[in-house]
Amino acid sequence: QKEVEQNSGPLSVPEGAIASLNCTYSDRGSQSFFWYRQYSGKSPELIMSIYSNGDKEDGRFTAQLNKASQYVSLLIRDSQPSDSATYLCAVRNPGGYNKLIFGAGTRLAVHP
């Protein structure tokens, strides 16, 4: 079992819709969770971080964390074509040097 799993997609949504991206992780001791956006040919860019159960909102983005289910999600409201990118879920494990474990990413395509 991979430590951080994401559906590779592509997830295709119409402009203006809500895009829902999901991520599960295997280490129950994980404390910090991150969503990075990566445009094709570019480097990852941090868009959201979440550390406690529940929802965290930032503009059109909402991160949701459920530690009991080992599940973290990212909702993008009013999706725009400029949101088309690969979204990487990353989890920080508490052991060792607190490394980030990345999922393989979900490709999102927002069509007009």
Next chain:
Amino acid sequence: NAGVTQTPKFQVLKTGQSMTLQCAQDMNHNSMYWYRQDPGMGLRLIYYSASEGTTDKGEVPNGYNVSRLNKREFSLRLESAAPSQTSVYFCASSEVPAGGHETQYFGPGTRLLVL
């Protein structure tokens, strides 16, 4: 303030050749990282440096060496390149702000092709 910079942007090597990927950050961060990204594999940590003068292995260190030259610079060396090292390499640095959580910032990447 350039953030994290990497050189070169692109490189083609023949099997067995050596090269060094350079990374520098101007954010006064203590921690620096080298990742590789392959299709369908996500980002995998090669080496990291928690502070100047220290380096440690990550998930996939075989075939690589690193040097933390000073607080700003962290280089990755391939001594004898292999086709399996064809990848996109990202350098990152991080800080832990007072009362906050660590955030990693990534450089633009180096695309390496080993023939």
